[in-house]
Amino acid sequence: MDAGEALTPVQAKASAVVRAVQDEICGALEAVEAEFGEGARFKDDRWVRAAGGGGLTRILSGAVVEKGGVNTSVVHGELSPDFAAQLPGSGARFFATGVSLVIHPTNPHVPTSHANFRYIEHGEKRWIGGGGDLTPYYFHEEDKAHFHAAWQAYCADFPAITDYPAWRDWCDRYFFLKHRGERRGVGGIFFDYVEVDPAQPGHEDALLALLRAGGRAFIDAYLPIVRRRVSTPVTPEQRRWQELRRGRYVEYNLLYDRGTVFGLKTGGRVESILMSLPPHVQWGYCEEPAAGTPEARLLEELRQPPPPGPVAS
DSSP, X not given: OOTTOOOOHHHHHHXXXXXXXXXXXXXXXXXXXXXXXXXXXXXXXXXXXXXXXXXXXXXXXXXXXXXXXXXXXXXXXXXXXXHHTTSSSOSSEEEEEEEXXXXXXXXXXXXXXXXXXXXXXXXXXXXXXXEEEEXXXXXXXXXXXXXXXXXXXHHHTOTTTOOHHXXXXXXXXHSEETTTTEESXXXXXXXXXXXXOTTSTTHHHHHHXXXXXXXXXXXXXXXXXXXXXXXXXXXXXXHHHHHHHHHHHHXXXXXXXXXXXXXXXXXXXXXXXXXXXXXXXXXXXXXXXXXXXXXXXXXXXXXXXXXXXXXXX
C-alpha cells in the first residue's frame, strides 16, 4: 500500500471498528465527568504519519480523570528488516489500525486502567489482539472481581474464538515487571496473534465483532469501579502513594509494553504513543509501606508470582 492508496475492504472495516470504539469510550468517560465534575470534554488532535496513515488522539483532563487518552491510528508502510523478522508474516509491508487508551484518575482510590484493540497485517498474515487491565493504588477484592467478571462475560459471547482462562493468565504474565518482581496491576485479559482464517466463512467478521465488543466490555468493566470510588476522601499521603506507584507504570510502559515498542519502531507519533504516561509521578528510594497498612496490602497482591506458562513476547 502506497501512502495515498485506498484501504482494502477489510482494512476499511477494521478502521471503522476502532473509530466506533473510540467514540463510545470517550462518550462514556465524558458522561462520568459530567456526573462528578464540571463536564470536561476530550480535546481532539488529528495527526498525519509521513510514511503512511495517521490517527486521532483524544485527551481528557478533568475532575475525575487527571489525564486520559484514547487514541486511534491507521498506519501502513514498511518495517525495518529486524522488526519484520519478529512478527508473523513475511516481507516488509504492514498495515495496522487500533484503538489504545489509558485512564489515569485524579483520586488514588480509583484505579488506573488500560485497554487496546488492534488489527494488523504483515505480508500474508492478518490477526487481531487486545485486552484490558486494571492497576489499583488501593486493593479492593470486589473491584478486582467485577473487572474480571466483565471480561469473562465478553469472552463468553465469542466462545469459538476466545479462551478466557488462557487470556486471563496471559495478562498476568504479560503485565509483570520482571526487574521488580511485581505485577503491574490485578490483571484482566490479554490476547494477540488471533489470526484471520480465510478458509472459514465469516471468520473475519467475527474477529472484527470481537474488537468492536471490546469497547463496551471496557466500559462495563471499568466505569462502575470509577463511580464506586471517585468520591472517597483523599489525604496528601495517599496522593503521594499514588504518584510512587505511577512510577511502576512508567517503568513498565517504557521497558516492556509491546504497543509502545511497535509504535516507536514503526515511526509512530511520539506524543500519541507516550500519552499513556501519567502527568505527576514520583520515584522514592527503597520505600516500603508499614506492615498492616492498606498500601502494604496492595503490594501483597501485586507481589504474587504470575501463573506458570510462556512469557509473552
